Amino acid sequence: MLKLKILKTLKYNLKATTEQLVMRKIFGLLCILTILLVIPTVQYVLAAGDAPGEYIDRRVEIWNLFFRLMTVAFVIGAVVSGTLIWLVWRFRESNPKAKPTKYEEAGEWQK
Amino acid sequence: MSGHSTWPEWVYIGVVVALLVWVGAESWNVERLIDHVPADAEVIKVTGQQWFWTFEHPDGTKEIGELHLQKGKPYKFEITSKDVIHSFNIPDYVVLQDAVPGRINIVWFVPKDTGEFPIQCREYCGLIHYNMRGTLYVEDTA
Amino acid sequence: MVLEIQKPRPIWQIMFSTHHTDVGLLYLITSLAGLFMGGALALTIRLELFLPGSQIIADSMTFNRIFTVHGTTLIFLFILPFASAIGNYLIPIMVRYKDMAYPKLNAIAFWMIPPGFALVWLGFADFGWTAYAPYSVISAPGPAADMWIFGLKILGVSSILGAINFIVTILKCKHPDLPLSKIPLLAWAYLTSSLIMIVAMPTFAAALLMLLTDRLGVSGFFNPARGGDPIAYQHLFWFTFHPEVYVLVIPAIGFMYEIIPRFSRKPIFSHGSGVAAFILLSIVSFASWAHHMYATGMSFTEKTVFMVGTLAAVPASAMHVFNFLATMWGGRIRFATPMMWSVGGIALFFSAGAGGVVNTAMPLDFITHDSYWVVGHFHLFVMGTIAFGSFGFLYYIFPYVTGRMYNEKWGNIHFIVSFIGAVMVFFTQHVLGLYGMPRRIFDYPPFPEWVAMNQFASIGAMLLGIGAAIFLVNMIYSAAKGKEANMDDPWGIGGKYYYPYQQKNPHH
Numbered sequence: 104m105l106k107l108k109i110l111k112t113l114k115y116n117l118k119a120t121t122e123q124l125v126m127r128k129i130f131g132l133l134c135i136l137t138i139l140l141v142i143p144t145v146q147y148v149l150a151a152g153d154a155p156g157e158y159i160d161r162r163v164e165i166w167n168l169f170f171r172l173m174t175v176a177f178v179i180g181a182v183v184s185g186t187l188i189w190l191v192w193r194f195r196e197s198n199p200k201a202k203p204t205k206y207e208e209a210g211e212w213q214k
Numbered sequence: 215m216s217g218h219s220t221w222p223e224w225v226y227i228g229v230v231v232a233l234l235v236w237v238g239a240e241s242w243n244v245e246r247l248i249d250h251v252p253a254d255a256e257v258i259k260v261t262g263q264q265w266f267w268t269f270e271h272p273d274g275t276k277e278i279g280e281l282h283l284q285k286g287k288p289y290k291f292e293i294t295s296k297d298v299i300h301s302f303n304i305p306d307y308v309v310l311q312d313a314v315p316g317r318i319n320i321v322w323f324v325p326k327d328t329g330e331f332p333i334q335c336r337e338y339c340g341l342i343h344y345n346m347r348g349t350l351y352v353e354d355t356a
Numbered sequence: 357m358v359l360e361i362q363k364p365r366p367i368w369q370i371m372f373s374t375h376h377t378d379v380g381l382l383y384l385i386t387s388l389a390g391l392f393m394g395g396a397l398a399l400t401i402r403l404e405l406f407l408p409g410s411q412i413i414a415d416s417m418t419f420n421r422i423f424t425v426h427g428t429t430l431i432f433l434f435i436l437p438f439a440s441a442i443g444n445y446l447i448p449i450m451v452r453y454k455d456m457a458y459p460k461l462n463a464i465a466f467w468m469i470p471p472g473f474a475l476v477w478l479g480f481a482d483f484g485w486t487a488y489a490p491y492s493v494i495s496a497p498g499p500a501a502d503m504w505i506f507g508l509k510i511l512g513v514s515s516i517l518g519a520i521n522f523i524v525t526i527l528k529c530k531h532p533d534l535p536l537s538k539i540p541l542l543a544w545a546y547l548t549s550s551l552i553m554i555v556a557m558p559t560f561a562a563a564l565l566m567l568l569t570d571r572l573g574v575s576g577f578f579n580p581a582r583g584g585d586p587i588a589y590q591h592l593f594w595f596t597f598h599p600e601v602y603v604l605v606i607p608a609i610g611f612m613y614e615i616i617p618r619f620s621r622k623p624i625f626s627h628g629s630g631v632a633a634f635i636l637l638s639i640v641s642f643a644s645w646a647h648h649m650y651a652t653g654m655s656f657t658e659k660t661v662f663m664v665g666t667l668a669a670v671p672a673s674a675m676h677v678f679n680f681l682a683t684m685w686g687g688r689i690r691f692a693t694p695m696m697w698s699v700g701g702i703a704l705f706f707s708a709g710a711g712g713v714v715n716t717a718m719p720l721d722f723i724t725h726d727s728y729w730v731v732g733h734f735h736l737f738v739m740g741t742i743a744f745g746s747f748g749f750l751y752y753i754f755p756y757v758t759g760r761m762y763n764e765k766w767g768n769i770h771f772i773v774s775f776i777g778a779v780m781v782f783f784t785q786h787v788l789g790l791y792g793m794p795r796r797i798f799d800y801p802p803f804p805e806w807v808a809m810n811q812f813a814s815i816g817a818m819l820l821g822i823g824a825a826i827f828l829v830n831m832i833y834s835a836a837k838g839k840e841a842n843m844d845d846p847w848g849i850g851g852k853y854y855y856p857y858q859q860k861n862p863h864h
Contacts, residue, residue, distance in 0.1 A: 158288050158324040161248045165308045165719045168244045172237060172717060176710045179233070183677070183706050190684045191691075191699060194620070201688050204621045207850055223629060223678055230674045234667045234713070241717035242660055248719060249656050264495070298491040299586055301651060301726060305792030310722045312652045314587060315490060316580020319653035332801070336651075336726040336794050338484050340495050341416055344797035 251322045255290035258283075262293070262300035262313035265342035267333060279348045281333065283325055284355050290322040301336035304350055312337055325352040359758050359835060374459035380444035381757070382466050383437045386473070390433030391743075393477075395824055397426035402781075402817035405810050408802045416798035420482040421500070423796060427485035428476050428504070431604070432511045435738065437469060438746050439607040440518050442753070443546045447522060450543040451530035456521050465521065468514035472507045479503025484796060486597075489578035489589040493570040505568050512561050519550035519557075541630045545610025548638040549603045555642070556603070560596035563589060587652050594645040602641040602669075605737060606634060608745030609676050609705075612698045615752055616680050619695035620687030621849060625679050633679075637672035644669060650721040659718045666716040673709055677702060692847050693767035697748025700775045704740025708733060711786060726796075729789025732782040739820075740778050747774075747827070754831070755846040760838035766830045774823035780816025784809050 194201065258281070259270040269277045283289055293302050295313035302321075303310045311321040333348035359381060370378050400422055404413045413419045444462065448455055456462045481504035483492045492501055526547045530539065567589070569575040576582025578589045617624045624630060643665030650659055680702050689695065711733040715724055724730060747770070754762045788809045793800060800806055842848070 156286070158252055159247055160326055161323050161722075162306075162308050164244050164248055165722055168240060168717065169714070169720055169723060171240065172714050172720070175233065175236075176714065180707065180710060183681075184703060186681060187699065187703060190681060191689070194684060194687050194689045196688055196690050204686065204688055206623060207621050207688070220626065220629075223626065223675070223682075226678050227671055227675065230671050234670055237713055237717055238663060238667055241663060241719060245656060245659065245718040298495050299488055303792075303794070308722045310651055310725055314652060316585065317587075317653060332792075334792070334794055338420075338488070338726075338796040339491060340482075341420070343420075344416055344794075344799050347801075 251290050251320065252288045255288040255322050257290050257292055260291050260293040260302050260313065261296060262302060262335065262339075262346075263296035264298065264340055265335075265346040267302070267335075267346070267348045280351065281348065282351045282353060285325055285328050285352050286355060288322060288324045290320060293319045293321065298339050299337050300339050300346065303334050303336040304331055305334065306331040307350075310336060325350070328352045328354055372463075374455075374463045376444045376448050376455045376459065376462065379456075379459075379462050379466050380441045383441035383444060383469075384757075386466075386469055387434050387436075387438035387441055390429050390437065390473070392824065392828070394426050394429035394434055395821070397422050397429070399817060399821045401426065402814040404798070405800075406814045407811070408800055408807065410799070413798070417482060419798035420484075420796070421480045424481050424484050424504075425476060428481075428508070430738065431485065432508065433469070433473055433476070435604050435742055435746075436511075436515060439546075439549070439604075440466075442607065442611070442749060443518075443522055445753070445757075447525055447543060447546055448529075450540050451526055452534055453525060453529040453531065457524040457529050458521050461517055462521050465514045465517035468510050468517075472511035472514065475503045475507030475510070479507065486593060487567065488593075489567060489570065489586045492567055493578055498571070502568065502571065505564050505571075509561065509564050512557050512564070515553055516557050519553040522546050522550040523554070537628075537631070541613035541624065541627060541634075542607075542610040544631050544634050545606045545613070548634040549606040552599045552603050552606075552638045552641060556596045556599040559592050563592035563596070566592070587649070590649050590652065591646065594648045595642075598645040598648065599638075599641040601734075601737070602637055604742055605705075606637065608701070608742040609634075611745045611749035611752075612676075612680060612701060615694045615698045615748055617683050618851065619692060619698075619847075619849060620684050620689050621851065622683055622687040625682035625685075629675055630679055633672040633675035636675075637669060640665070640669045640672065644716075647716050647721075650718060651725045663716050663718050667713070670709065670713060673705070677706055690847060690849050692751075692849075693762070693764060693771060694748040694752035696768060696771045697744050697751065700771060701741050701744035701748065704736050704744060704775075704778065707783070708736035708740055711736065724789055726794055727789035728785040728793045728795055731795050732785030732789060735782045735785070736778075740782065744774070744778075747771075750831075754834070755841035755843065758835045758838070759841060759843070760834055761841045761846060762834040762838060763830050766826055770823045770826045770830065773819050773826070777816045777819030777823060780819065781813045782816075784813045784816065788813070 192198070257272055261268045261270075266279055267281075269281045271277075291302065291309070291311070293311050293313045294317065295315045297315060299315070300313040301310060302313055304323075307323050307325060309321055309323050311319045313319065329352055331350040331352070333350055335343055335346035337343075339346065370381060373379065400412065401419070404411045404419060413422065444456065479500040479502070481487070481496060481500040483496045483501065483504075487496075487501075487504070526539065526543055527536070530536070566575065566577040570577055570579060570584075576584040578584045578586045580586065613624060613630060644662055646654065646658065646662040647666045650662075680698075684699075691699075711729070714720055715730070715733060724733075751762055751767050754760075788806065789795075791803070791805050791809070793806050793810075800810070845851070
């Protein structure tokens with residue numbers, strides 16, 4: 104039983120490899136981006152002072168945060184919508200590669 | 215419930231949570247920075263009412279619909295309303311805080327560019343809400 | 357089939373019926389009336405805002421009334437009744453029971469809607485659907501304001517009664533052989549959203565009463581001169597309405613749970629995950645209300661608490677998106693009209709959520725609060741997710757209700773036109789907000805960027821209007837003259853059209 108379960112898991116993995124690899128690459132890029140963006144901020148933050156001429160500019164802080172979040176949001180958006188578009192394309196009924204799901208033979212896939 | 219492996223979903227949720235924690239941490243940090251009012255900030259009293267803004271400088275000078283400030287100096291706005299809720303907004307400097315009757319709200323900034331900048335109301339306050347506008351004039355220090 | 361146009365039933369028979377399919381039909385017709393009437397107001401607003409200055413609306417007070425009634429109508433007189441319609445039709449079937457738990461109460465809950473509808477429309481208040489004090493107390497013209505308050509009071513009670521009915525039917529009347537964990541995800545959607553409703557709505561009922569007594573001068577809850585606090589109203593309002601927006605979206609997600617597995621010819625990837633996500637969302641939805649109030653003068657700590665509460669709700673929604681994508685993966689998908697709407701809905705749901713995460717970042721609220729960013733954001737939810745999910749489900753349930761098929765080509769055209777229109781309006785409005793344009797304004801200064809974006813958005817709105825017109829014609833014509841549907845499998849996708857169409861409606 105356990106062996107079967109492991110095999111099942113592995114089989115699932117193999118089928119999904121391409122997409123998962125792509126996704127992993129993108130999330131890896133994300134992590135790098137994040138770190139790259141955080142470190143400069145932290146340095147800037149620790150450096151800000153309160154004397155005349157050293158006041159922080161709220162515009163700059165807020166818009167910088169906005170653009171950092173936007174970068175991340177668009178990267179994730181690209182991943183999600185890219186996945187959705189790929190799914191819609193690959194698994195459409197009219198795709199020459201389309202084959203019936205294993206539930207169709209059984210005749211019913213509603214619980 | 216289903217025979218599918220659930221670990222991809224857990225990884226996915228882990229990534230989502232990590233991203234959200236990052237968003238929260240970054241936001242908390244920036245908010246902390248901009249929340250800290252400098253000790254030498256000059257206080258400007260802002261009063262919103264239907265449908266115009268009045269400003270009072272520390273020396274007692276009053277202005278209606280216009281605000282003249284000096285470049286590079288920190289200013290702290292003490293904002294209130296005489297009637298309904300308004301919201302004091304200088305979009306070019308990302309200054310925004312509600313003007314609520316019965317309380318005084320604080321927001322501070324340093325105008326780093328000279329010029330004329332629009333002031334607008336950002337909370338529905340009735341008939342002329344759409345035109346409850348003013349102008350901020352930032353001048354070089356004399 | 358309760359609406360066989362070619363074999364009409366006497367109207368009074370439907371009106372006085374307590375059978376769940378008839379009450380469902382009444383809710384459905386009312387909700388569609390709300391959709392079109394509220395939508396017409398939206399088109400009016402977008403036409404007016406096409407250019408600075410006055411176009412088709414003469415003065416700002418009329419404009420203010422129009423956006424108020426637009427918002428109130430689409431939330432309380434379209435989205436909520438539409439959810440009740442589908443719930444009424446399908447919950448008894450999903451739990452294998454003969455009707456709702458309390459059929460007469462069910463009919464009463466419906467019949468409270470027309471008077472509420474009338475009060476809102478005959479009054480035409482101007483203070484925005486949020487009705488903030490003190491404006492709504494001291495400055496909003498009566499009797500419009502009072503009529504709105506009474507109208508919403510009645511609608512609120514109707515919602516609570518409906519929610520009670522749904523909960524009791526699902527929990528207590530389900531078939532003894534059917535464990536709760538096996539009921540369809542749509543039924544779970546109704547269970548969780550109804551639970552949120554009965555916890556959240558009474559707070560608003562209190563707020564309305566307090567507004568009314570303040571208006572009458574006998575109390576000063578929101579009047580600082582009498583020791584009250586205007587911000588208290590906002591707490592009461594948003595304590596209800598933040599969870600309430602989840603009440604609006606959860607049934608739409610449930611609709612997608614019906615459509616996506618069916619048209620992918622696969623079972624849902626993880627039923628358990630869907631259930632967990634619904635339960636998690638309904639609990640966490642109560643932890644975020646004051647993110648609507650970041651600009652009111654809250655302390656840093658308060659804002660942080662609510663930011664965390666808001667972010668905590670995101671993983672649950674992310675679980676649904678994962679579930680949908682994982683279900684489609686490996687399927688053999690028929691892109692019939694209901695499926696197109698659901699897939700489009702997922703894409704816009706994600707965009708709406710992403711914008712929401714940006715909103716909830718405390719400092720960014722200084723850019724986005726009460727600007728068109730917020731308008732774009734919530735419309736991506738209510739139009740992009742909820743209305744899209746609802747349209748998809750309407751097309752899906754059409755053969756069930758009428759016994760005929762809608763016109764597939766025009767259904768797809770409706771989707772394409774609406775998707776393009778929605779993106780044109782609501783994505784643009786996000787940018788418009790970043791450029792500083794406040795919401796709820798009748799006129800705006802002629803900044804070239806504002807004008808250009810407003811025009812682009814208005815064109816998108818006209819596309820949405822065209823889609824709605826196509827939809828209306830398709831629905832009416834097909835109900836009367838459409839091809840008769842194969843009730844075992846209307847789309848020829850295999851499997852069973854799950855819900856047995858022979859509803860034992862006693863009048864048939």
